[in-house]
Amino acid sequence: MVGEQIILSVPSLEVVSHGAAEALIRERETGDLVAVRQDFTGAFSGRALLIFPHITGVQLARAVLGEELDGEELREMEQEALAETGNIILNGCLATMANMLKESLSMSLPEVVQGKGDDLFDVRGQVEAPGPVLFLYINFSVRNRDIRGYIAMLMNLPSILALKALVHDFIQRVMEDGEQHVS
Template identity: 60%
Template sequence: MGQEFEAIVGLERDALTEIMNIGVSRAASNLRKMIGDQVHLSVPSIEVVNQRRAARLISEREISELIAVRQDFNGPFSGRALLIFPETNSLELVRAVTGDALSADEVLEMENEALAETGNIILNSCLATMANMLKRSLTMTIPEILRGSGESLFEVTDETPAEGLVLFLYIDFAVRRRDIRGYIAMMMDIPSLEILRELLAEFIARVVGDDGADA
């Protein structure tokens, strides 16, 4: 179950939640510019779970196939970021992005392109915000579209190692009064999560200033 990793709790969890809130808020602002209409993304709550549990969390909530935008990130900590939607929601998102100007066939045709663009905006906003606030830099690969179950998206197999952990966020979109729910997940190994914890401790010291530490 990856219990060697001490859970992100207390001030570290609060700091990470605050950083992701800012990232999601920037993502909403960037999407608003692209869509030309109000976009609201909910404040996420964060859990750190193993890959099996992450797959189960989604399968408990979603019965349809899933669609995901995937981007790998590298830097002081590395991993794989996923923006995941139920397949039924993904077409609603495309319609919102394209302003209902397309026919049903055109929506299907544009789906991958619109999802990749949306995923790129949201994942980049979240990861760039995290990197900036932790005073580090991350590089990201180009977005890739995946379809499948929670198990396939989180790469769960019989050989899945215990140390694969997932930062799991549940978010709601409201775009042009449509309800579109989705998930942001960041898959990282224990060494990367340990580095993330160290950077969060530095961030807290800077903000709280209780020990006068500088980054």
């Protein structure tokens, strides 16, 4: 999409409370944020967020749309470019997880939201209390640009437990396959 190689760092991963995820974002990012949000359902369910500092989102949109666009043209197409980019990244991440775990997931259409960390993790309208957040921090590097972002997955406790069981089964399969190759 950007016509350049994208380098991703090894993600750091934490499972934190909803409030701790909001605090983590507030500590790391003082300015406005932009996020692509998609809900997913299947063997485990929740909401995935691809979060960028607003300026990074603009840089990513410029990388996707091209340098020749002026400010007004860029602003008009920015949200659409971010939604499509977020859709590709989040679908790629979740589809890879689902394939490795031998499960399937369905994804909603992407939605671009802006605001502070608290706004992005807003779960008003949900019946249950906010669940844990699987929080990944990834550095993105696109053609000498410092484009960094976060992937957060908001899941309730039953979904976290289902994911944990699926990961356990995956590890068992990998270990069994390894033992068969050694024998």
